[in-house]
Amino acid sequence: MSPPSASPHIDRLRRSALRKSVWIGCGVAVVVVLIVASVVLGAREVSFSDVVSALQGSHDSIGEAAVAKRIPRTVLALLVGAALAMSGTVMQGVTRNPLADPGLLGVSSGASLAVVIGICFFGLAQPMSFMAVAIVGAALAAVFVYAIGSIGRSGATPLRLALAGAATSAAFISLTSAIMLPRVDLLRTFQFWIIGGVGGADWESIGAVLPLLGIGALVCILCARSLNSLALGDSLAVGLGVRVGRARLVSSLGAVILCGAATAVAGPIGFVGLVIPHLCRLLVGPDHRWLLPFSAIVGAALLLASDVLGRIVARPEEIEVGIVVALLGAPFFIWIVRRQKVREL
Helix, strand or coil, X not given: CCCCCCCHXXXXXXXXXXXXXXXXXXXXXXXXXXXXXXXXXXXXXXXXXXXXXXXXXXXXXXXXXXXXXXXXXXXHHHHHHHHHHHHHHHHHHHHCCCCCCCCCCCHHHHHHHHHHHHHHHHCCCCHHHHHHHHHHHHHHHHHHHHHHHCCCCCCCCHHHHHHHHHHHHHHHHHHHHHHHCXXXXXXXXXXXXXXXXXXXXXXXXXXXXXXXXHHHHHHHHHCHHHHHHHCCCHHHHHHCCCCHHHHHHHHHHHHHHHHHHHHHXXXXXXXXXXXXXXXXXXXXXXXHHHHHHHHHHHHHHHHHHHHHHHHHHCCCCCCCHHHHHHHHHHHHHHHHHHHHXXXXX
């Protein structure tokens, strides 16, 4: 007598896990291709020998020097894209708000304002001090926006949070400009950073931001199960043994660390944390144990592809990656708003 076959439920779980694994593998393959493209393509054409020589440490020719400059730029784009995508995924999970995003909720602009204040009024000059100030600014902005969006009987609806975040972001950007405009030397130094870009990447800044991004990512990954429970609603989450307040606080802390550190090193880059979670949910589902790592991969791919595109379309000049991502993300944001049919109650 043959043994009984596996239940249909187990078969579905296996097929689902296989499908998700395939998507993650495809994402990794796309990232590898984009890494090669980022090193090879740019304002100046380079040969294969230039790439090989630069990887071996030679910077004698112009082509080798160009490749050597693109390598840290590529690494930074990968790190920042992954960080912003994971941050947006966690923010959407914590607030159960499909419009949650570090840029839209004012978190990125809060981090930018804090960095500019630190530089102008406190003379900050070290990368680690930028990171610390940016994280504090991002945290304060997140608390402020959520408090404003929660005013009223209906609480923090998606539309209210989006409006509060947009208004706060505009105010923070205006304050940042007001502080920088009288200081010509500072404005020239940070005019591209305010737009958002990875063109000024160097190994010192990458070394400074990498530990913080690692800590933030680890916190978010460890909160994946709690985020799955929060998606069911607070009452069911409590019934499953989740401490809702602590889960939200810890998850938000991880998201704020990722957003603040990424903003400090690359400037405020919007829409990555908004677009990527929605796209990834369509492919691997809402389980944050799969969604978070896949969002990191796809976010890294999006930012790196945007950086490469910005270098190609405007040769011999460049378009900052923040502008390219905004052009790609704005139509998607409009589609999300129409699809969710959010309205103020």
